[in-house]
Amino acid sequence: MKNIGLLLCSITGFFIILGCLFYNSLLIDMDKIKDYVTESNYIFEQVVKNEDKVDDNKGEYISRLITIKKGMENTNTSFLFEKYKKIKISSIELLIDLINENNEKDKKNYLKLILKSNDRSQRELDSMMNKGFIEVTYLCLKTYINL
Known part of the structure; x- marks a missing residue:
């Protein structure tokens, strides 16, 4: 009986450490690109x-955005963060197109596309944080929140 308890504690500890490593990896990746995201915003x-x-x-604005885009592309992040990074880079490309555009109707279309892209990137970030917590630790916060 002692050995089974020790085994269960070890397995639980392993999953907790795995969850912490997952979130630590995400936080490190966020820290690497936060300056680029802040500047583009x-x-x-x-x-x-x-x-x-x-x-x-x-x-001046276009050169700053191109520098931000290159910096974000050259930043080494984990595979978990690649989709978010691609969405943010496409948002920066759309922002460059918006600044270059002279037609007001096209500017409004670019503005809508940028807003959609920013929303999509935020949803991706939110899903990574929630999905990762559930997959790695097998805990569901909604169960505890409803109590």
Whole structure:
């Protein structure tokens, strides 16, 4: 009976350590690209709020976005984070196209696409965090929340 208890404790400890490693990997990947994401979100905010300022300095904004895109592409992240990173890179590419565009109707379409891409990337990040917790530790938080 002692050995079975020890075995169960060991297995439980293994799954807890595995879960911690999974989340630690995600947090390290997020930390690697957080500056790029923050800067691209700041530029997006400026594009939405101050179109005149952006139109005057198109070259500067585009060069900053290209630098952000290259930096994000060259950042080494785990395979778990690749889909999120690809979605954010496509969002940056759309932002570059938005800044280059002169037609107002096309600008609105690009703006909608960027917002959809940002929502999709956030959903991907949320699903990684929730899905990973359930898959690695086999615990369901909803069960405990409903109590």
